[in-house]
Structure formats: C-alpha cells, structure tokens
Amino acid sequence: MFTKIIPNVVGNIQAVNNLRESQDKDKFFNNETKPKLTSNLGGGIFRINFKGNEVVDFTNELKNLENIHCPICGVKMLSQKSIQSLVTEGNRIVSAKSFVNWLEKNEEYVPEKYKKFVASAKRNSQEFNTRDVETLLSKMRENSYIFTQNALDDVKQTLVEMGEKYEVSDADKVLLDECFVLIDEINPAREKNVFHSVKQIVQETVLSMENEHVQEIYKTVMNKFVPAAQYQQLFVDSSADHKNIAYRQQVLQKLFSGSYMCVDNIINGYSDEKDWRINTILVCKDCKPPTVTHLFRYHKERANLQENFTKYVEDVSSNILDGKMKNAAFYPVSLLGLVSRITGDNISVSKYSTPILKEISKKHFDEMKADINFDIVNHRGVPCASCGEITITHEQKLKLYDDISKTSTTEELSDFLKKNKNVINSRYASIVNYINNAVQSNKNITENEIISHLKEMAAEEIKKHLIENLRMAQVLKSGLKPKDAALLQQYIDNVNNQFLDVSTKREFPYRAYSDLVKQTIFAVEDMGFRTRYGSDFKESMRKSYVKQTILFPLKSTEEKVGSPLKVIVQDMIKGSIATVDHIVAKDRKGWNNMANYAVMCKNCNNEKTNYSLLHWYDLHHSVAKNMQKYLNKVVDMIQKGELPDEYEKYPYVFARCVNTLTNGRIILRFRLNEKK
Numbered sequence: 001m002f003t004k005i006i007p008n009v010v011g012n013i014q015a016v017n018n019l020r021e022s023q024d025k026d027k028f029f030n031n032e033t034k035p036k037l038t039s040n041l042g043g044g045i046f047r048i049n050f051k052g053n054e055v056v057d058f059t060n061e062l063k064n065l066e067n068i069h070c071p072i073c074g075v076k077m078l079s080q081k082s083i084q085s086l087v088t089e090g091n092r093i094v095s096a097k098s099f100v101n102w103l104e105k106n107e108e109y110v111p112e113k114y115k116k117f118v119a120s121a122k123r124n125s126q127e128f129n130t131r132d133v134e135t136l137l138s139k140m141r142e143n144s145y146i147f148t149q150n151a152l153d154d155v156k157q158t159l160v161e162m163g164e165k166y167e168v169s170d171a172d173k174v175l176l177d178e179c180f181v182l183i184d185e186i187n188p189a190r191e192k193n194v195f196h197s198v199k200q201i202v203q204e205t206v207l208s209m210e211n212e213h214v215q216e217i218y219k220t221v222m223n224k225f226v227p228a229a230q231y232q233q234l235f236v237d238s239s240a241d242h243k244n245i246a247y248r249q250q251v252l253q254k255l256f257s258g259s260y261m262c263v264d265n266i267i268n269g270y271s272d273e274k275d276w277r278i279n280t281i282l283v284c285k286d287c288k289p290p291t292v293t294h295l296f297r298y299h300k301e302r303a304n305l306q307e308n309f310t311k312y313v314e315d316v317s318s319n320i321l322d323g324k325m326k327n328a329a330f331y332p333v334s335l336l337g338l339v340s341r342i343t344g345d346n347i348s349v350s351k352y353s354t355p356i357l358k359e360i361s362k363k364h365f366d367e368m369k370a371d372i373n374f375d376i377v378n379h380r381g382v383p384c385a386s387c388g389e390i391t392i393t394h395e396q397k398l399k400l401y402d403d404i405s406k407t408s409t410t411e412e413l414s415d416f417l418k419k420n421k422n423v424i425n426s427r428y429a430s431i432v433n434y435i436n437n438a439v440q441s442n443k444n445i446t447e448n449e450i451i452s453h454l455k456e457m458a459a460e461e462i463k464k465h466l467i468e469n470l471r472m473a474q475v476l477k478s479g480l481k482p483k484d485a486a487l488l489q490q491y492i493d494n495v496n497n498q499f500l501d502v503s504t505k506r507e508f509p510y511r512a513y514s515d516l517v518k519q520t521i522f523a524v525e526d527m528g529f530r531t532r533y534g535s536d537f538k539e540s541m542r543k544s545y546v547k548q549t550i551l552f553p554l555k556s557t558e559e560k561v562g563s564p565l566k567v568i569v570q571d572m573i574k575g576s577i578a579t580v581d582h583i584v585a586k587d588r589k590g591w592n593n594m595a596n597y598a599v600m601c602k603n604c605n606n607e608k609t610n611y612s613l614l615h616w617y618d619l620h621h622s623v624a625k626n627m628q629k630y631l632n633k634v635v636d637m638i639q640k641g642e643l644p645d646e647y648e649k650y651p652y653v654f655a656r657c658v659n660t661l662t663n664g665r666i667i668l669r670f671r672l673n674e675k676k
C-alpha cells in the first residue's frame with residue numbers, strides 16, 4: 001500500500017521538495033520502486049522483429065477507442081482531447097446550479113479520490129445557495145480545510161495509538177510528542193503544500209526513533225492522511241487569486257487528469273516470443289504504476305478488481321463489435337486468458353460469462369474458422385509440418401472412431417492399435433506398446449488392469465522427471481549468487497514436500513507445479529540461468545502431464561463411447577488430426593493467405609500456441625527437416641494434379657515466408673515440374 005499511495009499523492013510536488021532528503025532516506029522510503037534490469041530494457045514493444053509495426057498499429061487503434069473504463073479502478077477514461085473539451089465546457093458554465101448538474105452528468109469521469117468533489121459541490125450549492133461557480137468553489141475549498149483538519153486530528157490520534165501498540169521507549173515517546181505538537185501547529189488553510197509538511201514532520205520523527213516498527217508507524221500514519229491531502233491538492237492554486245476563471249480551469253484540469261487514458265503493458269518480462277498486443281492494456285493515469293511491474297499484482301489489494309477488469313474487456317469488445325477495430329476479436333479473448341494465468345486464477349473471467357463476451361468469443365471463433373479454407377488439410381497422408389508424422393483427415397477420424405466403438409474385447413482393441421499404428425503419434429508409443437504387450441501375454445486382461453498400470457507408468461515418468469529436475473537444481477544452485485541459490489533451494493524443498501509423491505489416482509497438479517517454477521526458477525535474477533535452463537524445469541513435465549491427462553477421461557465421455565480405454569485410444573488418435581496452422585499466429589494478426597498456412601497435427605498445433613516460428617524452431621530443430629518433408633508431399637500432390645491450380649504458387653510463397661520468419665535458418669527446397 002505504501003509505495004502505491006505515496007507516488008500518487010506526491011506527483012509534481014516531489015520535484016520541488018526533495019532537497020532535504022538524503023540518499024539513505026530514499027532507500028528507506030522507496031525500497032520497492034527501484035526499476036529492475038530486465039529483458040524488457042530498451043523499450044519493450046519495439047524490439048519485436050517482424051511484429052513491431054503490428055503492435056504499434058494495434059496500440060494506436062486501441063488508444064482511439066471511446067467509452068472505456070479503467071480495468072483497475074473502473075473510472076471512465078478520457079483522452080487528452082476529451083479532458084480539454086470537458087474543462088472548456090465546465091469553464092463556460094455560469095450558474096452554480098448548472099455547474100452541479102454538469103458535474104453529476106460527468107461523474108463517471110471523476111477518479112475515485114475526487115468523487116467527494118461532486119458531492120461537496122451539490123451540498124454546498126444547496127446549503128449556501130451560491131449563485132456563481134467561483135463562490136461555490138471558494139466554499140468547497142474552505143470545506144476541504146475542515147476535511148484536512150479532521151485528517152490531521154486523525155494523524156495525531158494514530159501517533160498516540162502507534163506509540164502504545166509498539167510500546168515505544170521513553171525517548172521515542174518524547175519524539176512522538178514533539179511530532180504531535182508540530183502537527184498541531186499546521187493550519188491547512190495557510191499551508192501551500194500540506195502533504196509535504198506532514199510527510200516531512202513524520203519522516204523526521206520516525207527516522208530519529210529507535211523502535212523497530214518505524215516503517216509500520218510511518219505507513220499507518222501517512223495512510224490516514226493521504227485521502228485528505230489528495231483532496232486538498234485539488235484546490236491548491238499556483239496564483240494567489242481564487243476568484244477567477246483561471247482558477248476554475250486549474251481545478252477542473254486536476255479533477256479529470258487522473259482519468260487520462262494511458263497505454264501500458266500488463267507484465268514486465270512478457271516473453272518477447274509472444275504477441276505483445278495481448279500484453280497491452282489501457283489504464284487510467286492514476287492506476288498506471290510508476291514503473292512497469294505487473295499491473296494486477298501491483299493493484300492486487302484493490303476492491304472490485306475482477307468486476308472492473310470484466311467491464312474493461314466488455315468495453316473494448318463493444319468497440320470491436322461496432323467495427324472500431326478490425327480483426328481484433330482475438331484481443332479480449334486472449335486477454336481474459338492471460339490475466340487469469342498470470343494472477344493464478346485470482347482474476348478469472350469466463351469468455352462466456354456475459355452476453356457481450358459471448359458475442360466477441362463467437363466473433364473470434366468465426367474469424368478463426370473463416371481462415372480454414374486451405375485445401376491441403378482435406379487430403380490424406382500429409383505429414384505434420386512440425387513433427388513430420390502422418391496426419392489424418394476429419395473423415396479418417398470418424399471412420400477410426402467407428403472402428404474403435406465396434407471392438408468388444410481388449411484383444412480387438414489391441415488389434416486395432418496394431419493396424420493403425422502409423423496414425424498414432426509416437427509420443428504415445430509407450431502406451432500403445434504396453435497395451436499390445438499386456439494383451440498378448442494375457443488375453444483375459446481387463447481394461448481396469450490395463451488402465452491402472454498405465455497410470456502407474458505415467459506417475460513414474462513424472463516422478464523420473466522431477467528427480468532429474470531436482471538433480472539439475474542441486475547442481476546449478478552452486479553456481480548462483482546466494483539469493484538465487486536460495487530460490488533454487490526453495491524449489492527443491494517444495495518439490496520434495498509437495499510434488500515428489502506422485503499419485504496414480506489423480507492427475508498431477510501441474511498448475512501448482514508451474515506456479516512453483518514461476519515463483520522460484522523464473523524469479524532467479526541471473527538472466528543467463530533463466531534463458532538457458534528455465535524452460536527445462538517445465539517442458540518435460542508439461543509433456544508428461546499432457547500425456548497423463550488422457551488416462552483420466554471424463555465420466556460423461558466414457559459413457560458415450562462405451563469404455564474408458566476406448567476413450568483413451570480415441571484421444572491418442574485425435575492428436576493426429578490435420579489442422580491448419582497459422583505460421584504467424586492468427587492472434588498475432590497472421591496474414592490470411594496461404595503463404596502463412598501449413599498443415600500440422602493437432603498435438604503440435606496446440607503446443608505451438610502463438611509462439612513465433614523462430615522460437616518454435618529453437619525449441620525443436622527437427623521442424624526444419626519436417627517442413628521439408630511436408631513440402632515434398634505438397635509438391636507431389638501438385639504434380640499429380642490433386643490440388644486446385646492456385647496451389648502451384650504455394651511452395652514458393654510458403655518457402656519464402658518460412659525463410660524470412662526464421663531469418664534464413666530454415667531453407668526449403670523443391671522443384672516443380674510440368675504437371676503429369
């Protein structure tokens with residue numbers, strides 16, 4: 001709360017008044033706000049190679065939207081231009097009564113900390129029957145002094161309470177008494193900067209105290225004073241005269257300026273490999289953190305965060321549905337996912353939870369679907385452009401599902417697996433082999449026996465990876481600085497205590513594990529360590545976990561299909577379905593033309609998510625070889641006349657696209673002869 005409030009209040013005061021504060025004081029009072037050296041250094045969004053312009057274009061479109069509420073505090077945000085026109089409008093009003101009406105009409109643009117202004121205007125205009133706006137403002141200013149005086153009394157009271165609570169020494173008591181007297185001498189109406197005066201007095205006091213809870217005392221006391229100081233700031237006048245229109249203009253300017261709509265990033269350290277548009281958000285000036293941190297963590301104590309965030313997503317969605325942004329339906333949908341992920345589900349809004357969100361989700365889905373008009377995906381025997389394994393078409397899948405449902409014994413199911421081995425992804429080889437071997441050695445083996453053994457195998461595999469990771473952490477720990485080493489130790493302890501005992505009865509708690517990795521491995525400051533080893537702690541675990549999940553089919557699916565083992569076999573086949581992959585992901589505004597399309601199996605497509613091709617290639621070098629294999633098949637299809645004429649240009653545009661996106665790392669070769 002502490003550093004959050006202080007910068008807001010201090011604002012432009014800070015520049016003038018820091019003269020007397022020593023370096024040490026700064027350290028003492030500002031320990032949280034030091035900017036950190038991170039991968040983000042150098043201006044964030046502009047560093048992304050080929051998407052740079054996209055992000056800029058998107059941001060510009062976003063900035064021009066109207067009627068957007070702040071995702072944090074819920075205030076309706078204003079552009080610089082609308083602030084100006086509001087101020088101009090307010091300046092033209094003659095009577096106090098119309099002024100009050102006007103304020104009430106625009107109340108949603110007034111930041112929370114100034115809401116009192118509107119109520120006070122109404123009360124004062126009624127109570128004193130003021131005619132003109134300037135007189136009304138004078139009354140309100142006098143009122144703000146009373147409010148400040150009450151807050152000062154509160155501060156004194158709190159000083160006494162804190163002294164008792166922390167059982168301060170006699171020497172400290174004397175200091176607190178002196179502080180009490182100094183605060184007592186403050187006259188709000190005469191102070192030019194009452195916040196600064198109080199802050200200085202309290203700071204001087206606590207810095208001289210010997211009690212160990214001085215930070216706590218400082219925070220508690222100042223927190224009592226912040227709202228009043230903020231409010232009084234509104235009436236501070238740089239000129240001495242409070243009676244003219246220039247004064248009114250100043251007040252109004254301040255009243256609305258906190259609602260200025262800023263573009264910000266949600267988290268620092270968002271992967272450069274991912275789409276930065278999704279990490280972009282509009283937020284009011286008052287809620288924008290002084291340094292980029294983690295918007296939602298920074299504000300985690302705020303009330304109504306989930307409601308305000310939902311409203312924001314709805315506002316942007318409405319604009320998109322009204323055609324204000326083209327091809328942007330991905331943004332609200334992806335944003336919901338990102339925020340839920342990074343807040344550990346603390347802010348978790350379903351994309352179907354409100355009518356507007358439902359509508360935008362449908363639009364998003366339709367936009368995705370409209371693209372899938374890529375003929376190659378409908379042909380049999382096309383190798384996945386990523387893993388190189390043979391994909392199956394939708395019709396093939398239906399036929400295979402039908403065959404599965406016709407089996408009646410484990411032996412028949414095993415025969416099915418042997419016959420269709422080539423369409424089951426090799427990642428499931430251990431499952432397929434086990435089923436075949438188990439049935440071969442015991443024809444009467446039951447499904448339950450098979451499944452429970454498979455679950456044991458899966459748990460063992462996960463455990464094996466955990467032990468490898470523990471060993472890796474143990475070794476790497478010694479090369480790190482003490483603070484980082486402690487994080488690795490924390491990882492080791494937590495894995496030992498919470499995860500190592502892998503259950504065969506339920507799915508591995510991968511989400512919790514991934515959170516642990518985030519909090520320990522990815523919190524290590526050593527960048528070299530993070531980039532080199534960070535994902536190792538997750539990748540193998542994630543793969544084994546995904547494999548394990550198919551062993552726990554839903555009861556409802558089980559009933560529909562007939563048996564749990566049949567569902568498991570179906571799910572293994574499902575992963576091989578041919579899908580159209582957008583090389584540059586759709587939600588990164590990947591081009592809607594065939595150069596950007598490739599057929600991938602469902603498994604790979606799911607795993608690739610919206611990674612850039614270059615990053616995907618870094619993770620899986622075999623992609624180069626497999627893309628060639630895929631392209632060879634396509635060229636073959638073209639020569640045999642199996643594809644429409646316009647596909648003759650595909651090998652050229654596709655190869656060029658892949659080459660460009662990987663900075664020349666993947667070079668695809670082909671020769672297109674005359675059609676046979």
Ligand SMILES: [Zn+2]
Nearest residue numbers: 070073284287
């Ligand atoms: Zn806000």
Ligand SMILES: [Zn+2]
Nearest residue numbers: 384387601604
């Ligand atoms: Zn694949």
